[in-house]
Amino acid sequence: MSIPASPRLPDAALRRFSLYLRSLGERAAAGESTVSSAELAAAAGTTPATLRKDLSLLGSHGRRGVGYDVSTLVPVLESALGLSTPWRLVIVGAGHLGRALAGYPGFATRGFGVVGLVDAAPAVVGTKVAGLKVTAVEGLGELVRDKAVTMAVLTVPARAAQDAADVVVAAGVRSILSFAPVALRVPHGVDVRRVDLATELQLLAHHAAAAATP
Amino acid sequence: MSIPASPRLPDAALRRFSLYLRSLGERAAAGESTVSSAELAAAAGTTPATLRKDLSLLGSHGRRGVGYDVSTLVPVLESALGLSTPWRLVIVGAGHLGRALAGYPGFATRGFGVVGLVDAAPAVVGTKVAGLKVTAVEGLGELVRDKAVTMAVLTVPARAAQDAADVVVAAGVRSILSFAPVALRVPHGVDVRRVDLATELQLLAHHAAAAATP
């Protein structure tokens, strides 16, 4: 089998796919042609059983007694992660974080091109960051249309996040990655993913505190 | 009951605690004294049932027929998140992302103070970023000791992440937040949390692609 149909892939598995894919890229560059579940699992910090279960969600792509073929597996994972087509994203909020992400190599090397940087502050509009001219919020709709933007990254303060979300949704964007520590209200069909850096630190703090008082 | 003992709190619940806490802060500032599970759940983008289940993990802190007392709940959540004591963190990697995080207000306002910024490149060492002088990697151990560093944030390239982790672990840090898209090998007792920005985009890509082909 090799038709993925449209099964529900668990988010946890998709997260691991991303790591598998990265490790496979390194192996391909090193000239390795096959890899076993134990090797790939070790590279991804998982168990062989979990890895095999993950990959079996996409069909049978390994060879028993041998392992997985690197060049076969890569496109399967890319397809599962929706990377068959390139994605163009706009960053809303040209503060420190927004500027850093505009030049973040990890985006471009994985198929996500930053094609626009938007900010509300007149003082920032027009300046150049990472080769991109900062656009005013008013020009967002035009930008989305002209550059065929498919994703938005919100790096605005919490109080401005809902407004920013409303604007990008109105412009036709249906996938949003938000760094604001608030829940966003969006219409059905719009996918919001939240990354809260302070929350991650708080999780570490909790674990550290729990470990200290057993 | 109000003794949290040391129950295993699910990570998913802890993530929501962070949002509850933020919303409670706004309500406290607005002078509200009580809040119902429905109100707080709406602000956090979850359901009342989930919220009540979450809070019940910490004991019974609400009043039936009334709701939760804002000023009572805040310290309970802070304690659960390990925020009773301040945390001092060092950022390893003074690239764009590291510099952005050094000045990120979301850290300081939630009790995480950045006390050091470290980089391996001699050209960067000694320069000032967000009021902090960049330290050489060799000075990390001293920095951790002098400033009582309790957490490290890794914003180095993937190929340098394992080395960076080894260095901070050797310096005595036991909580690490890594932005590198690789699994880190650390000794038992060290807690690593990984935030992979490209992975989050890939999850969005997957959902968008899956929604397009039903």
Added chain:
DNA sequence: CCGTGTGAATAAATTCACAGCA
């Protein structure tokens, strides 16, 4: 034989429904 593929078992998280207290 070796290593994958997968059903079954286990564990975990979410949701439900209603008892119980102010």
Added chain:
DNA sequence: TGCTGTGAATTTATTCACACGG
């Protein structure tokens, strides 16, 4: 009467163990 607290049920994810094919 209103809203919390929580056991039970459901759904979801992980782990195990072993059959199966190259």
